[in-house]
Amino acid sequence: xxxxxxxxxxxxxxxxxxxxxxxxxxxxxxxxxxxxxxxxxxxxxxxxxxxxxxxxxxxxxxxxxxxxxxxxxxxxxxxxxxxxxxxxxxxxxxxxxxxxxxxxxxxxxxxxxxxxxxxxxxxxxxxxxxxxxxxxxxxxxxxxxxxxxxxxxxxxxxxxxxxxxxxxxxxxxxxxxxxxxxxxxxxxxxxxxxxxxxxxxxxxxxxxxxxxxxxxxxxxxxxxxxxxxxxxxxxxxxxxxxxxxxxxxxxxxxxxxxxxxxxxxxxxxxxxxxxxxxxxxxxxxxxxxxxxxxxxxxxxxxxxxxxxxxxxxxxxxxxxxxxxxxxxxxxxxxxxxxxxxxxxxxxxxxxxxxxxxxxxxxxxxxxxxxxxxxxxxxx
Numbered sequence: 001x002x003x004x005x006x007x008x009x010x011x012x013x014x015x016x017x018x019x020x021x022x023x024x025x026x027x028x029x030x031x032x033x034x035x036x037x038x039x040x041x042x043x044x045x046x047x048x049x050x051x052x053x054x055x056x057x058x059x060x061x062x063x064x065x066x067x068x069x070x071x072x073x074x075x076x077x078x079x080x081x082x083x084x085x086x087x088x089x090x091x092x093x094x095x096x097x098x099x100x101x102x103x104x105x106x107x108x109x110x111x112x113x114x115x116x117x118x119x120x121x122x123x124x125x126x127x128x129x130x131x132x133x134x135x136x137x138x139x140x141x142x143x144x145x146x147x148x149x150x151x152x153x154x155x156x157x158x159x160x161x162x163x164x165x166x167x168x169x170x171x172x173x174x175x176x177x178x179x180x181x182x183x184x185x186x187x188x189x190x191x192x193x194x195x196x197x198x199x200x201x202x203x204x205x206x207x208x209x210x211x212x213x214x215x216x217x218x219x220x221x222x223x224x225x226x227x228x229x230x231x232x233x234x235x236x237x238x239x240x241x242x243x244x245x246x247x248x249x250x251x252x253x254x255x256x257x258x259x260x261x262x263x264x265x266x267x268x269x270x271x272x273x274x275x276x277x278x279x280x281x282x283x284x285x286x287x288x289x290x291x292x293x294x295x296x297x298x299x300x301x302x303x304x305x306x307x308x309x310x311x312x313x314x315x316x317x318x319x320x321x322x323x324x325x326x327x328x329x330x331x332x333x334x335x336x337x338x339x340x341x342x343x344x345x346x347x348x349x350x351x352x353x354x355x356x357x358x359x360x361x362x363x364x365x366x367x368x369x370x371x372x373x374x375x376x377x378x379x
Contacts, residue, residue, distance in 0.1 A: 003120055004028040004045075008038040008064065009053040009082070014105070018051060018082070021109050022116070035059030039067060042074050049120055051112075052099075054083035054090065062097055069098035076126070078119040082107060147207070150180050154210055157217050159187045163195065167272040171362035173370060182209030182263070183331045184217055190228050190240035195272060200265035200306075201284065201331040212259050219253060220246070243267045243280035244316040250306050251282075251314070262307035266299075266329050275321040280314055282306050285332050288351065290358050292324025296351065328354060334369075340378045349376075 005027050009015045012033075019029045030047060032038035034056050042050070050068070054061035061081060068074045078100040083090070086104040094102050100119045103112060155174070162170040172185065182202035190196045200216060202209040222228050226249050228238050241249075246267055256262050264284035270277050281287065283305040286298035303314035321327065330350070337345040353372055357365040 002026055002028045003048040004030060005116065006030045006032060006038065006041055006047040006050045008032045008035065008050060008056075008061070010034055010056045011053070014053065014082070018107075018112065021112055025113055025116075027116075035061070035064040038064055042068065042077070046074055046077060048077070048123065049116060050077055050079045051082050051116075052079050054081055054085055054094070062094060065094065065097045065099055076123070078123050080115060080119065082112075147180055150207065150210060151176070154180060154184070154214065157184065157186070157214065159185075163187060163189070165195075165272060168195075168270075169362055171366055173366045175370075180207055180210035181205060181333075182213055183333060184213040185329070186217065186220065188222055188227075190222050190269070191238040193271060193273070194240045195270045196222075196227060196240060196268070197270070197329070198265055198267040199284070199329040199331060200263050201333075202263040203261050208259070209261065212254075212261055212263070216250070216254065216263070219250065226250075240269050242316060243269060243278055244302070244314045247280050247282050247303055247306065247314040248310070251308070251310055254307050255309060256307035258307075262305040264305055264331075268327075268329075270321070270327075275325075277319045277321055277327065278316055279319075280316040282314065285330060285335060285347075287330075288326075288328040288354060289319060289321075290326040290328065290354055292322065294355065294358065296355060326354075326358065334373065337373050337377055339376055345373060345376050 005022055007015050007018050007022075007029060009018070010033055015031050019031065022029050030041060032041050036059055038050070038052070041047075052061045052064060061083065065079050065081075068077065068079060075098075079098065080101040080103060081094045081099050082103045082105060084105040091102040101115050103115060158174055170187065174183075174185070176183070182204055183200070185197070185199040187195065187197045198220060200213070202212045202216070218224065219226055227241050227246055229241050247265065250265070254263070264282055266279065266281045266284040266287050268277055268279035268287075279287065279299060280303060281299060281301045282303045283301055286300060289297040289299060291297070297319075299317065299319070302316055304312045335345055335347045335350050339345075349372070350369075353369055354365070357368050360368065
């Protein structure tokens with residue numbers, strides 16, 4: 001279907017000449033003899049482009065253009081001024097009002113057609129871009145809705161409240177840098193004696209990493225058979241799998257070739273009665289053991305990243321926790337948090353704050369750390 005062009009000019013000679021040029025080029029042409037008629041024509045059926053004279057009785061072309069651009073229904077229609085006024089100030093004024101171009105009379109046939117075709121093409125491209133942007137916005141909305149749903153599912157995998165045990169206190173904070181993250185942690189009871197806890201960080205961010213965390217989480221649930229062993233048949237008593245063996249099994253099940261991802265993990269068993277902590281750490285940021293007397297120990301990794309095919313054998317270590325001691329697990333999202341200038345928050349700042357708030361209630365300690373991070377990163 002041919003594009004429609006509205007010619008607005010009080011000169012019948014100019015209208016007829018322009019109409020002949022445009023019709024021969026295959027355009028549909030409508031005409032208006034003055035500004036008021038032009039506005040009525042545009043309201044009745046908007047054309048694809050308007051050729052607009054400046055000097056007309058009653059409402060001049062500048063006023064017509066201003067009225068057209070003020071109306072959302074006609075604001076996007078390209079307006080090309082066609083006028084005998086060739087002063088630079090007139091041209092600038094017309095463009096400032098929203099005109100797309102300015103042709104001076106007497107006009108050249110080739111120039112008129114070239115400029116008309118050029119602005120029609122620009123209009124078509126603009127409309128197509130706007131359509132694509134609308135489609136993209138809808139897709140983005142659907143994607144964000146899916147991400148929010150995924151984040152809710154991921155959050156549902158986290159422990160909902162600390163275990164109710166008078167022998168220890170526990171608190172945590174989980175704040176992904178994106179809607180979905182590659183970090184996850186859990187607290188559980190693998191047997192009647194131990195408290196199991198782990199924190200892990202899958203390489204990368206977003207949906208792929210978060211889906212892998214879900215898979216690992218399922219693998220590490222007590223019913224999976226990875227973290228709990230039975231000495232005999234189905235009715236035998238449960239016994240927590242040593243952390244070293246858990247890491248070996250994870251390394252077997254999650255080779256880097258499987259998802260092209262590796263992950264770090266700190267995995268521990270705590271006997272709350274004796275205070276004995278047995279842990280293994282595969283490339284994860286060093287857990288902090290903060291003693292009641294202020295002494296601080298960083299628990300060294302006991303193996304390489306999970307997924308590297310047993311590059312180094314996994315081992316495990318033990319520490320005895322005493323009343324007032326604290327164990328702090330975290331991911332590199334804390335120490336690698338960046339300021340607006342790109343500086344890292346760093347382990348030194350992190351350890352300093354842990355020491356500063358070592359006697360504060362646990363949730364108060366987390367609030368202080370969160371505020372320090374937010375201040376450092378400018379939000």
